[in-house]
Amino acid sequence: MKDAFLKACQGIRPSYTPVWFMRQAGRYMPEYQKIRQKYDFLTMCKTPEIAAEVTLQPVKILNVDAAILFSDILIPLEAMGLKIDFIDKGPEVSPVIRTGFDLKNLKEFDLSAVDFVFETIKILIKELDVPLIGFSASPFTLATYVIEGGSSKDFVNTKRFIFSEPQNFHRLMETLTEATTKYLIEQINAGVHAVQIFDTWAGILSPFDYGIFCKPYLEKILKQISMSVPLIYYCSNTSGLLNQIKDLEFDVFSLDWRVDIKDACFYLNYRPIQGNLDPLVLLGREDEILKRVKNVLIDGNSAKSHIFNLGHGVNINTNVDVLKKVVDFIHEFRFEEV
């Protein structure tokens, strides 16, 4: 198995910078669209053969150094008694949980209800020649979906819950943390080589409130998960939270594009970094793209080790050939030539 990605996770610098892309299996890819035309998104997630096929596509086509399980961060919510749906304008979760009273709607996490995830993993580890990354949302990010009933512009309901009923919000977080921990451990048991926690929405909190309502639950997960595989933490809108995030014992910190890797390294004590090209740079001119890819590579050299990635998922308008060119450029790049 190609080991550049796992080496970098462990703080070792392989001979070239490993690269994969968040949402590398997705709608921007014609091969994905072909399958998506036959099945709805949730069916794709729940059918191990299809989920495995879609996971493999970008590995073959783009030549990336890691695969990420094709699934969705909301999948565990179904195993907690909520209904999830994916419509054009985004994901929907029901019923919403906005008060302590609503907490009764959230059932204990039933691992067997997401068995298809572990089946997909078992298929993939036989097929892949690169490491497989499992994942879940952070408890806080899951909480925002449960409270808002989907995505949100300003997260009014989440904030109202937090600041009106902080104790009940903590109860919600306890339940979601327990589920997330079980879910990640079972993915590791099924064979994933690394896991990434997506904290897509923690960036809506002030550093003070991140410290109260988000961080303790990540610490709880870190304490309970076997450290046999690298744990990656992705938080969008990280920059203001770095002084909090630095205390978390993740192996790799995945940064969004709105922070300078060099600034982040200062806070994170030069630990392994993943990231952080602005995904929308890829919609631009080739010279502008490659200039910025090179910048990220050079910035990444400040860290103990660096895994190239985007600061957010691949945008649907991205051209596959552009991504291929970026992967080749990264693989061929050597620091001595800078």
Add this chain to the structure above:
Amino acid sequence: MKDAFLKACQGIRPSYTPVWFMRQAGRYMPEYQKIRQKYDFLTMCKTPEIAAEVTLQPVKILNVDAAILFSDILIPLEAMGLKIDFIDKGPEVSPVIRTGFDLKNLKEFDLSAVDFVFETIKILIKELDVPLIGFSASPFTLATYVIEGGSSKDFVNTKRFIFSEPQNFHRLMETLTEATTKYLIEQINAGVHAVQIFDTWAGILSPFDYGIFCKPYLEKILKQISMSVPLIYYCSNTSGLLNQIKDLEFDVFSLDWRVDIKDACFYLNYRPIQGNLDPLVLLGREDEILKRVKNVLIDGNSAKSHIFNLGHGVNINTNVDVLKKVVDFIHEFRFEEV
């Protein structure tokens, strides 16, 4: 005239921390709604007597230490030949400018077309017993509206323009910078006591691209505007950009809630700070609100001087009595008691 706000702008600490709120004149206030029921938003902006009345409302009702001109950041676009409209789902600008070819739709800024703004200012400076803040969007933030035709979730069109036609994007920025400069100078001539530049969307850029596509135009404005009144810079999602922002010679830096004032002070060399309570904290329980107001006051004490504000505009669901209580709490707060 009460001078606590202007003193703080100059780096002097008055006997109490001055406070005002972004979007303090707005829909959360019943007195505002009463007028809004009779006139549409644009008519309110364009009628000096109404705009002045609405500007005065929060000063009288909340007892804040500064007034901010009631207007909208998109107003100057009409004086450049574009059509602006305010519908339920947000502002609309047309025609959109997405290529170098489209630049012809942007006319030279016609000061006389926004004379109502300067008339409003002239009425207000006679009426007010607190300083009046004028404002404009930053050229970059204006550019996003011109390109997207309104607000946006991910600013795909803006990024595509920037990274596909960087030279043409710079041409757009030149035109918008010239307009913004003229607009601010004329507000100062009409009598405002301070001006704030709203860079609501600069936070979508990486620090590298902020340095290329946003910062040089702010430097240009700073060079051309008479420094006779304090200049405040508000940038949302500031944290990752502080290492760039620190070079800008604004008098006051207004921070959003996603950054710790103490961290920001380190980058900004302890210059005057404005901000930065999460506006949605105000939807919570009184004890949770006042705990965080106090935190912000204590954090603000790290800076040379501090003007209390929110990290973003007042949310429509905010209760006026809560805001009153917050203003009183801030005015009565003394550091020796901490």
